[in-house]
Amino acid sequence: MQTNITSVSKELESQIQEEINFKTKPIGALGSLENIALQIGLIQNTLTPQIKQPTILVFAGDHGIAKTNKVSPYPQEVTQQMVLNFLNGGAAINVFCKQNNIDLKVIDAGVNADFEDHPLLSKVKISKGTQDYSLSKAMTKEQCELALGKGRQLAREIFNGGCNVIGFGEMGIGNTSAASLLMSYFTKTPIENCVGRGTGLNDEGLNTKIKTLKEVYNFHTNDIKTPIDALIAFGGFEIVMMCGAMLEAASLKMTLLIDGFIVTSALLAANSIAPNILDYCIFCHTSGEQGHKKMLQFLNAKPLLNIGMRLGEGTGCALAFPLIEASVNFLNNMATFKSANVSEA
Known part of the structure; x- marks a missing residue:
């Protein structure tokens, strides 16, 4: 059976991960939500993924x-x-x-x-x-x-x-x-x-x-x-x-x-x-x-x-x-340390 499923592009992986890491929280503090945010960002190949008509x-x-x-x-x-x-x-x-x-x-x-x-x-x-x-x-x-x-x-x-x-x-x-x-x-x-x-x-x-x-x-x-x-x-x-x-x-x-x-x-x-x-x-x-x-x-x-x-x-x-x-929302809407003027560790 013919099917054409390519692996997700990793082109933006480091950028999405950096965006996640520098939100106003300790690195990894949102647990699995961070993994999902990264995954959906990679699937959609964007720093600002959207959920549409689930x-x-x-x-x-x-x-x-x-x-x-x-x-x-x-x-x-x-x-x-x-x-x-x-x-x-x-x-x-x-x-x-x-x-x-x-x-x-x-x-x-x-x-x-x-x-x-x-x-x-x-x-x-x-x-x-x-x-x-x-x-x-x-x-x-x-x-x-x-x-x-x-x-x-x-x-x-x-x-x-x-x-x-x-x-x-x-x-x-x-x-x-x-x-x-x-x-x-x-x-x-x-x-x-x-x-x-x-x-x-x-x-x-x-x-x-x-x-x-x-x-x-x-x-x-x-x-x-x-x-x-x-x-x-x-x-x-x-x-x-x-x-x-x-x-x-x-x-x-x-x-x-x-x-x-x-x-x-x-x-x-x-x-x-x-x-x-x-x-x-x-x-x-x-x-x-x-x-x-x-x-x-x-x-x-x-x-x-x-x-x-x-x-x-x-x-x-x-x-x-x-x-x-929630994973997509925090990636799109949560402040970074820089944007919120919060000191990093």
């Missing part, structure tokens, strides 16, 4: 494995119900986006239901859910390529509308299983160290989930030669579409806000396709899913928040956003 895309899709009741205590219908909740403004992501003036878009990538038109909804459904990957590949090569392309198109559309900061969220019963399989493939971590309780499995349910996913992994592993093959075997349409959107957003030099476990599984695939993508990523939080911390270690990522959340929906992005906004 937008979170919540990608929704169903998974054939969910119908077996082996990986989730919730029925597949919950995906459809939660999408309606997003559209009606009743979910956590709606609350946090409204609080922080973030635009929200809901993407029907592959929900097993039909929805009426709605201003928040993008209807780009590939199919009504993936196939059961315990029996066959989750999707065809053609479906995977279409989902990647739709994701690219969505990112390009919001960029053309003036957005330069894009957050990623998801909804899909069974998608922690797909994420666990992708994590195992891309990080070479045993399945049992990737799988978590998802939407609340008890010990018996967790053991069944691990056993099922081990069998799935072994069923497909000999056929997987490329990152795209892994997405075809294990992915959900929401995960694949998200991967495409990430690749396009980075190629457009947007800042990418990375949420939790499932979103990071899409990033693992994108990173395998185009490693420079990490230059554009801010990791918003550490999920309560056990595999997420290992994913972050694999990517050498340092997330902003660790408050025990494991909700998904992009909620970690929405809650971390005020810190990201």
Whole structure:
């Protein structure tokens, strides 16, 4: 798959760092905010970065494995119900986006239901859910390529509308299983160290989930030669579409806000396709899913928040956003020792 993601220019790095260092504070006193200010300055290649029309895309899709009741205590219908909740403004992501003036878009990538038109909804459904990957590949090569392309198109559309900061969220019963399989493939971590309780499995349910996913992994592993093959075997349409959107957003030099476990599984695939993508990523939080911390270690990522959340929906992005906004604001608006006539150490 053709993609053109260049590493960020370091041309202004010393100048941005000097600007940060000589604000009216001890060097390093703003901690991670200083790192973010530098990163966004480098992404935008400017001493005065701006955040424009921040937008979170919540990608929704169903998974054939969910119908077996082996990986989730919730029925597949919950995906459809939660999408309606997003559209009606009743979910956590709606609350946090409204609080922080973030635009929200809901993407029907592959929900097993039909929805009426709605201003928040993008209807780009590939199919009504993936196939059961315990029996066959989750999707065809053609479906995977279409989902990647739709994701690219969505990112390009919001960029053309003036957005330069894009957050990623998801909804899909069974998608922690797909994420666990992708994590195992891309990080070479045993399945049992990737799988978590998802939407609340008890010990018996967790053991069944691990056993099922081990069998799935072994069923497909000999056929997987490329990152795209892994997405075809294990992915959900929401995960694949998200991967495409990430690749396009980075190629457009947007800042990418990375949420939790499932979103990071899409990033693992994108990173395998185009490693420079990490230059554009801010990791918003550490999920309560056990595999997420290992994913972050694999990517050498340092997330902003660790408050025990494991909700998904992009909620970690929405809650971390005020810190990201603060990073840009202090760089642009905080006085330097010289401008404030304050003596330096």
